[in-house]
Amino acid sequence: MKEIIRITLGLTVSCLIAALVMGSVFIVTDKAKRHNEHVNVQNAMLGLLGYTEAHPAPSDLRLYTVYRYIIEDGDVRTLGYMVPVTGNEAVRYQLVVMDLDGQFVDRFKLDITPEKAQEAVERASALKAVLKPPRTFVYSDSTIIARLGKKRLAYLLPGKFPGFKTFIQVILAIDPSFEIIGLEIMEHEEDPGLGAEIKQDYFKNQFKGKSFEKIKNINVTKEPLPKEYKRYLEAGKGDGTPLPKGVVDTIRSKYQDRDIYALTGATISSKAVTDGVKNIIKKFAYRMNRLDSLISEQHIPVAF
Amino acid sequence: MPATTKTNFQLFTNGILNENPIFRLALSMCPAVGISTTVMNGIMLGIAVLFVQVFSSCTISLIKNYIHPRIRIPTYTLTIATWVTVIDLVLAAFLPAAYKEMGIFVKLIVAFAIITMRLEIFACKNSVTSSFWDGVGMGLGFMFGMMAIGFVRELLGMGTILGHDVLGFRPLLFFVLPAAGFFCVGIMMAMFNYVELVYNRKKRAEKR
Numbered sequence: 001m002k003e004i005i006r007i008t009l010g011l012t013v014s015c016l017i018a019a020l021v022m023g024s025v026f027i028v029t030d031k032a033k034r035h036n037e038h039v040n041v042q043n044a045m046l047g048l049l050g051y052t053e054a055h056p057a058p059s060d061l062r063l064y065t066v067y068r069y070i071i072e073d074g075d076v077r078t079l080g081y082m083v084p085v086t087g088n089e090a091v092r093y094q095l096v097v098m099d100l101d102g103q104f105v106d107r108f109k110l111d112i113t114p115e116k117a118q119e120a121v122e123r124a125s126a127l128k129a130v131l132k133p134p135r136t137f138v139y140s141d142s143t144i145i146a147r148l149g150k151k152r153l154a155y156l157l158p159g160k161f162p163g164f165k166t167f168i169q170v171i172l173a174i175d176p177s178f179e180i181i182g183l184e185i186m187e188h189e190e191d192p193g194l195g196a197e198i199k200q201d202y203f204k205n206q207f208k209g210k211s212f213e214k215i216k217n218i219n220v221t222k223e224p225l226p227k228e229y230k231r232y233l234e235a236g237k238g239d240g241t242p243l244p245k246g247v248v249d250t251i252r253s254k255y256q257d258r259d260i261y262a263l264t265g266a267t268i269s270s271k272a273v274t275d276g277v278k279n280i281i282k283k284f285a286y287r288m289n290r291l292d293s294l295i296s297e298q299h300i301p302v303a304f
Numbered sequence: 305m306p307a308t309t310k311t312n313f314q315l316f317t318n319g320i321l322n323e324n325p326i327f328r329l330a331l332s333m334c335p336a337v338g339i340s341t342t343v344m345n346g347i348m349l350g351i352a353v354l355f356v357q358v359f360s361s362c363t364i365s366l367i368k369n370y371i372h373p374r375i376r377i378p379t380y381t382l383t384i385a386t387w388v389t390v391i392d393l394v395l396a397a398f399l400p401a402a403y404k405e406m407g408i409f410v411k412l413i414v415a416f417a418i419i420t421m422r423l424e425i426f427a428c429k430n431s432v433t434s435s436f437w438d439g440v441g442m443g444l445g446f447m448f449g450m451m452a453i454g455f456v457r458e459l460l461g462m463g464t465i466l467g468h469d470v471l472g473f474r475p476l477l478f479f480v481l482p483a484a485g486f487f488c489v490g491i492m493m494a495m496f497n498y499v500e501l502v503y504n505r506k507k508r509a510e511k512r
Contacts, residue, residue, distance in 0.1 A: 036396065191341070
């Protein structure tokens with residue numbers, strides 16, 4: 001009996017000490033870690049739009065985030081979009097509610113700034129203030145809309161889909177006509193040397209410039225990647241002589257409407273990314289068209 | 305088992321050659337087979353294991369007198385898990401560039417047999433200094449093993465070394481696949497054993 005008590009006590013104490021150590025380290029590092037992740041995502045987004053350290057973003061580039069929520073009121077399901085709206089002075093959020101057919105339901109002013117809206121907890125408390133029980137809401141996804149001056153520049157879509165092993169997290173940049181500007185793989189656990197090659201330029205750059213029409217029924221092909229196309233895709237790397245301008249244009253137009261060349265030995269990963277991208281864009285285009293028509297119908301002075 | 309009589313330098317080289325974790329102790333075969341597809345992976349995982357091994361060894365050797373023998377294994381696991389978490393969080397917070405490369409490797413470590421075994425066999429019976437050197441040796445030995453396997457597999461599987469194209473073609477895609485890991489480890493283990501055999505024979509011949 002004494003033995004059992006000693007063992008229990010020993011285990012409890014060691015667990016407590018371990019918890020204490022991990023907890024305090026977490027408290028110390030959490031803020032910096034989240035900041036790093038945020039910076040990472042931000043840099044990836046700017047990178048997709050073609051802005052790097054050497055070529056920084058212009059000062060009138062604005063990134064607005066639209067958050068999408070699913071609202072349930074008993075059996076009735078509606079969609080809530082948190083959209084940034086230009087007010088008298090600063091940008092504030094409004095909640096636009098539409099039903100599943102895209103018809104306008106309701107509109108609320110939210111007491112939340114764009115900075116605060118980045119925190120899920122802050123958003124939830126702002127939404128709770130307008131959506132009284134028994135209505136419940138669940139966060140679905142968010143879209144970042146880049147605006148340059150008076151022009152809508154691009155949509156940035158963070159997305160997640162199953163890969164060969166676990167989920168692949170990406171950010172997609174598409175222009176207002178839903179043509180792909182770029183694809184960035186943020187997190188994945190594909191096999192090194194095989195599926196992990198999705199991170200390489202010669203794979204992910206194949207998506208660049210694919211039109212919405214092409215994306216709708218894009219597929220992967222198991223043909224080997226042509227040498228000239230590979231050179232074109234890896235042009236951004238900076239090694240080797242750059243391709244002459246005329247050649248770049250011919251190669252681009254030649255391969256623009258081709259399917260995605262699958263990675264050798266990683267057809268499943270290649271297919272997963274291709275299908276994932278296709279799904280994200282198809283769904284987004286459908287939703288964005290509805291939201292846009294609702295915004296113009298209701299004359300909402302959105303910021304984007 | 306009494307405390308070790310080896311000098312620190314002997315402990316250090318012990319982990320790399322005589323008791324190389326992969327080729328001699330045959331511990332931690334999962335990563336040796338699964339992740340050793342490139343030299344870079346080997347280096348990354350090696351560094352991660354080195355740190356966790358050294359920290360865990362020192363911790364256990366510090367608190368060895370307070371561990372109840374019945375719950376030593378849970379304590380080891382807890383210690384390793386704590387160090388892995390701490391290293392993961394600290395890297396993510398203060399060295400984001402390194403974390404980007406190392407992150408996935410650090411999280412893998414908790415389940416590695418090599419670290420638990422070194423704590424059980426060595427750290428819980430020896431002084432902190434000895435444990436430190438044993439940890440360094442084992443960590444480096446593991447890194448060396450991973451790099452050696454990674455070198456062969458990367459060269460034969462993808463025709464590259466550290467990502468640089470050296471062959472210009474891919475000789476055998478098979479070597480990138482997990483199954484090839486077994487072949488590489490097996491053949492290298494046989495080589496190690498053969499060298500030992502020859503060495504011992506020579507020694508015996510000299511004695512006569």
